[in-house]
Amino acid sequence: MSDNVDDLPLAGLRVLDFAQFLAGPVAALRLSDLGAEVIKVERPQGGDLCRSMVVNDQRLGDDSLVFHTFNRGKKSVAADLKQPDDLATVKSLIETADVMIHNFRPGVMERIGLDYDTVRKLNPRLVYGSVTGYGISGPWRDKPGQDLLVQSLSGIAWLSGNADAGPTPTGFAMLDVATAGNLVQGILACLVRRGTTGKGGLVEVDLLTSAIDMTFEQFTCFLNDGGKQPVRTEIGNANPYQPAPYGLYETADGHMAFAMTPLATVAELLETPEIGHYTQDQAFTHLNEIKSIVAGVFAQKPTQHWLDILEPAGIWCAEVLDWPQFVSSDGFKAADLIQTIKLEGGESAVTTKCPIRIDGVAPMKEAAAPLLGADTDALATTG
């Protein structure tokens, strides 16, 4: 069992992380959690812009707490890529690396001289990962590759919320997380191939493609259904293509999620014969009518009343929790989802941990994110 970093699957790999903000650094974090050494290469003035992106007035040390959540456990080298000396140092680091990741806009790495074609001559075994907002060509290539903006352009903002709600984006950086995941997959697959061919590779991902991939089931329906925009339900929408009763319902004291359930079963358990009059095919065609009947029933009694009826019958349903309820639930505690990170000076914070368990253990390191340039001297001399 891996209780020690050297046993982790990526132990011994070196990753250079030139990226800032989210998608690139989150990908590098995942590689770090899986055992790789990750070195952030940052500009000397201020470093990664996220260091100063303070949310809710929360910091750990001199940097924003948010910065630590996805840069914990990494090293930092400060380098000005426009200065020949610094660039030479970075190139010698690249010669020692297995992976590099960047998220500069298209064309920037070419100007600096760290594009894939140049860098592979320095290190043919290198796996090179690049993140953009909208791909490397096309009319949107120079638009800012920011999560909310890509949600807006990709049609994703029209999947959540109810029919009359207007566009409803997802309220956290969902696309950065998904894009990071795609980058990790490409990088790891190229490392597996390197094991047999000895050669590195180029992996390119972008937020827009990742957005479309996330909607694969719905977008495939859309593509094969004459290109008709999906219609959200009037109440309790949770997926525009799911038949009734799929969705959320208000109860007398809270909210319930109600997943795929045959209409006949709904009619029986909720003692609602009106629903029994609909055929199963009408679960698609009469979504709003059926859902409003279900809503009327659920509203009359508290959540626990419904759970007591539905859960023993094997129905897929759940109480809707907010963070205070979730964090104090037995399910949260049992799943062991958080870890403590510490600065060298002892200051600490609590954060989420790697969502993957290897040989039964979720990999954990205690280190918080590095100070800007913390490892510059050590790494510049040893390479």
Place this chain on the structure above:
Amino acid sequence: MSLPLEGVLIVDFSQFLAGPYASLRLQDLGARVIKIENPDGGDLCRQIYLSPQMMEQESTLFHSINRGKESLTLDLKSQCGLADAKALITHADVVIQNFRPGVIQKLGLGYDVVSQIKPSVVYGSVSGFGTDGPWANLPGQDLLAQARSGLMWLSGNCDDGPVPVGLPLADILAGANLAHGLLAGLYKQATQGIGSLVETSLLESLVDAQFEFLTTYINSDHQMPQRLSDGSAHGYLEAPYGVYKTLDGQLALAMSSLSSLAVALESRELGQLAQTPRAGFSQRERIREIVAQKLMANTARAWEELLSVTGIWCARILDWPELMVSDTFKKLQMTSTMGQDDLAQTLMRSPLRVDGRRPEAVSLGPTLNQNGDDLRREFDL
């Protein structure tokens, strides 16, 4: 250059979404995936319809997530079915399962057994809520995992109640996390010849997805993020971040400098607010009102052009028909159409490019046991 996972054999016992999404990702990267299905109908996803449409008699959903795979039916509760599964596993580099906790052990194909048969195997297991604890036996369904994770209070406006994400977020992220672990395991297998057990769950994946702001929450006095009364897009980010109505269509504004915005919108009040430290937080609703009122004077398309040249991060909100006709979408080459005219069916392709090339979508999902005879011959079952 060849696809990176060519030569990797995956024996996939999983059904529905999270497991099959992981094997789809590896399939796109070159792996060969053999789906093991029960003879009595196979993967339940074959019968789950998101719309009345079908492709080759099966749900569109099934094909979208099982394209390019092979199918073999085995009755794992029978001795010969189990023996065939074990024989196949001796050839496998990766095994995937997503039965409820305990079921695969009862069937006799738990990691302890499989790693005896094939010590170098990378064994991937995905559950709803982990393998023990009070939620372990709850159904591992996407909407229910979203409901329990607190995530439904992050989207929508403050009067909306909980708002789920309208796509199977937990399944997709858990599938991606499983793929990461499997790939890291394959790397270890290639370099050290050692197998590993990789586990994740819908719940862990949703917590991971909320890492930024759940961390903020846990380390504060447990203050929930506040959604706005209108156009909310993020509980913790300062104004003007959000969605705005215009004369025609909607516009999203990301993190933007208030002073640039004040100039672009010609608003004196906004200019004064921009002088106040942290006004984006303390005057969040007021700033929103000013911006919302100004943006009503022109169309989203006009604002996007006007504001973009001043460096303000904004985007017009598109629906899918609008996205489809954009040149950018065409350039991405994310879709692949098979067949012609009335029989044409369009599938999506891999979300990543390797060595400059997006892997092709090679075929629809298999019919049940489509490859049974060939596989039995090939692996001598």
